[in-house]
Amino acid sequence: MLITGLLVGAAFGFVLQRGRFCITGAFRDVWVSKNSWWLAALFVAISVQAIGLAAFNTFGILPTDSVASAFAPFATIAGGFIFGFGILMAGGCATGTYYRAGEGLVGSWFALIFYALFAAMFKTGPFAQSTAFVRNWGVTENATIYQSLGISAWVLVAVLLAVTGWWTYRNLTRPKLPMATLPPEKTGVAHLLFEKAWNPYITAILIGLIALAAWPLSWVAGRKWGLGITGPSSNIAGYLTTGNVELVDWGVFLVLGILVGSFIAAKASGEFKVRVPDSKTIVKSIIGGALMGWGASWAGGCTIGNGLVETSMFSWQGWIGLIAMILGTGAAAKIFIMPRKVGNPAAS
Template sequence: MANFLSESSSLDRAAPSPTTNLLQRSIGILSLAALLAGAYGLHTTPGHGAAASLALLLGGALGIAFECGRFCFFCIFRDLIERRQAGPLYAILTALAISGIGYAIVFGAFLPNPASGRLAPDAHIGPVSPALALAGLVFGLGMALSGACISGHLYRLGEGSGYALPALVGSLLGFGLGLRTWNWLYVTLITDAPVIWLPNLIGYGGSLIVHLLVLGIIALGLLRWLAPLAEQPACTVTPAYLRTVLLERRWNPLVTGAIVGIISVVAYLRIEPLGVTSQLGSLSRTVLHNYSLLPDRLNGLDSFAGCATQVVQTITTNGWLIGGLVTGSFGAALLAGRFRPSIPRRSGSLAALTGGILMGWGAIIALGCTVGTLLSGIGAFALSGWVFGITVFAGVWIGIALRLYRWL
């Protein structure tokens, strides 16, 4: 039985190859070199600067971590629900723990006195409303139907997944649907909803203690679903062994989670909170705006932080992060021999498209997805992050019980 450090997701499309094709490895190295060169070029190009350059690099690191660690929220949740394998979930718990510690330090510099009632600037802190719970439930159902979350489809796009593209196209359509229904939901369910940020109530120290305590209780509760550690035989460290450990084997969930958590903190400190829907949502908003398909005013939407959308005519910082994520995943998949282009079935494409629409709608209403509202929100001590995370998990559970993924 595989142990906690090497469990593979039930949705991994192909087992890592023991050797990788020379051509694939060469292209993988070139793609990662191109990412570095692109970041240097952005840094020296007027109008882009250090923020875009750093976003591209952080996106690349995130793509590598997601691909090598199989950091897909749906895969992790499905392993827990269907197979009672809790190991992969520790990647999320570790990322939340690391980001919570880092956020507490950064918040202290940005806003020394949280008791003033102000919110940390630009952090994923949203209103807690029935609309948020509904958005999380719908988002979770979309994950189960499409086979991954939005960030999961982005890194699988780098692996050549045939279902990633229809799911992402569906997300763009869902963003538009969310924007079209926003005003009614805002007036009906969101306008009077409280925005609850724990540091306003119990300070940074108290918030961090509660944060780590809750994560610790969850981690302890899941210990019974951890497979026993397998004895590792002694071996000689060679280049082939390092390639196998670093690229071909699934990364230790604790390592993957720590890397994701550190990236989340650095992103907030130097650029903006980590998220993967702002540029995509802005693309949908821009198209609808240009064709006069949106109301003249989206009530309250632009007043909230998170994965905010806007009418844009260029690539935003978030767009560079997404580009880096896909490129990093592409390079890692090629180096590990996991780049396997696939042609999707018609029924699977329709399921992925429909699931993407559900996720896009949920992401607009929740002001972000599993990376933004869940990961960055919980890390920022926002109650909205926990509400979204719990309802997303419930949506995935329902979707798995209904076997929605059978269409893939």
């Protein structure tokens, strides 16, 4: 059943690449351009998965609420902030780094290598004790928001849908600037899949459905979780350094599938190109990747594990971690992007 991880990952990578779904960009735009277009799209993906997970629990299909991560406030906030800072330096979050690596972006390969390496170092390597300490410090009694409030998860689903629906409608009904378009070279399905720009909100719905499908497929393979990037990335580093085959699970096939799906999408759409950045960008990618591995290990998840999956479970870790990541990205944007815009008004 491990092959289903590869298939889900390939579908995920394909949709991410063709939809240009970049969570780092969503966080960055909030601070740099005061634009919430892509952040709202992330909330659409969260909402789709939230409906499915609530249904899984209500109808006894999968007890996904039983695996929500315990909330360790310091680890979640500090780790989320570090991760958010790192993704802006690396030029992409966990999934963004994977799918851009599949497009041929060499800087993303450096970020990816150090992300996996530092995730392994903080999960099972020399810094594992620091992770264990912060992950066990001040852990709260209830893992989820609805448990703390003593209400049904469906109440929070309804609130999330109302907010997301209003937000999406507001964005979609705003006047749009005219854009120059080239005449299509492809027709039919090929045009839709590989040439036409995808709507962010349609892309978000597809991502939410893929995230939902990952749960039963991963569960059947013995891995009681849905989409996840940091743990599998750490496992890859662990396998390559120890040869322990037990580390190669459904999640490892998932992240490898993202590379495959992204490569197929980029190649078929003519967007694949090996691009080697300058030395300064490579150094930033390496530092950013290292911060990503550290931060995600402490926070218990990345923009997928916390920002997409745990949020759809309404866990405290997911929502507090998401806020911390946005703040971390904002801090990095203030250091690396905003001074450049002030110094060069034309850049804005």
